[in-house]
Amino acid sequence: MQARVVITGLGVVSPIGVGIDEFWKAALAGRSGISGITGFDPFSMDGYRSKVAGQVRDFSPERYIDRVQADRVDRYAQFALVAAKEALADSGLRMEKEDAHRVGVIVGAGMGGMVMGEREITQLYNYQKPHRVHPNFIPVITLNSASGIVAMAYGAKGPNVTISTACSSSAHALGQGLHCIREGRADVVIVVGADASITPLVFAGFCSLRALSSKFNDHPEKASRPFDRGRDGFVMGEGAGALILESLAHAKKRKARIYAEAAGYAATSEAYHMVIPREDGEEVAVTMKLALADAGAIPAQVDYINAHATSTAIGDAVEAKAIRRLFRSRADKIAVSATKSLVGHTLGAAGAIGAIASVLALYSGQIHPTANYDDPDPACELAGISNTAQERKVRTALLNAFGFGSNNAAVVLTRYAA
């Protein structure tokens, strides 16, 4: 028999708070974490079309983790370490009591160590001194640096994998964590999503891609507005989310507090276009349907969808269309919220942070608002989207995440009933 998988610990680093309590309080209040970009020195923001982002301001890693350790890794991996630390503490898991080889780490990251990456490349090209490239450059920019450092920091010797599927990375990490435990390859998986690439080059790249909001540079808190008629692109964010997954048997044995069950997962490719979704929503609908099937659930059971909803014109409309396509008359009865309205699009961290919002909805019965949903766009109107918090007993939640490279992920999370 396949193991059931539950979630027993949460941790987060986000533009609206470091730590679950701060994050959730701000999320329920609909507080935006989007602000004008600082810290691009010596670059001025003048040449950038978009000038706003969801930044984790005043982040001092040494407040949370060992200073030497923090110094050896890039910002995204620092976020990962901090989020994982909180999640582990929250779960009550004591690593010294665990079989270390049965504890895995699966990290989703889209961009990786871009802070050092950009710095070293710039220096090399400017000064042409190859011998001055930092000795830690390769270990830092290698995309599995976060999954490596999290395992080292907390002594997890089980499967250690990094998944990089752009904006859906950590939804896939969550799904793979679920399957890893379900298949008996680990008892516990520390799932983390992390990215911190609000850096001069990456940000310029997203600007050139014309993917970012540029209409609200003077009102940053208004820029991320999924499903709203005035949306004009996504807002970059940064952060990390961590979830402790374990088999139900393992959680019960140690009498852990159980937040929710991770019940199903599906991964698909639209095999269509690097950055454009299929406009009919068919592939997204199929992905949600497959995830529900994996959970042994049917569409009629879904109460809440944590939408991918990045605040782009086409992306939000396609997702709404897909929801309507799959759920038909039920589509308007499902509560829907977009976590990116609060924190921006945290790329590789987005799936994990959305999953945390979903788990908390299942656990607390509260659904955070979709900020700036002031003027519903008829192209993606669903009755369950609200710019205020909703209270509802959620039994089955669906998390959507889609990424460049034509990939889709959906994860089903359910209320845990003992």
Place this chain on the structure above:
Amino acid sequence: MSDRAVLEKIIQALAEYLKREAAAIKPSHHLRDDLGLDSMAVIELLYKIEEVFNFQIPDQDLVGLTTVDSVAAYVEGRLAPAPTSISPGRRTKSSLKAGTSPKSKKKR
């Protein structure tokens, strides 16, 4: 620069991008429907045009840039001396035409 010269430069940029003969590209061609450019390809084309004519095209101006002609008219508007009543080149007739914004196709 004459209007004709602008149009020729745009057609040349398109020909290079599409790996086609410039003669096969007509001013009336719709970028998507006739030339097969998807929204990403339009953005790449505009990136090239920004380089050729040395100015930036704000996101808001993408709406309406749907045909070879409309791109040429937009570029001409940007190159023309700015009337004092509007900010330089931010708004042209072509930019106000209804149409599918290439940006609107971006997702994820």
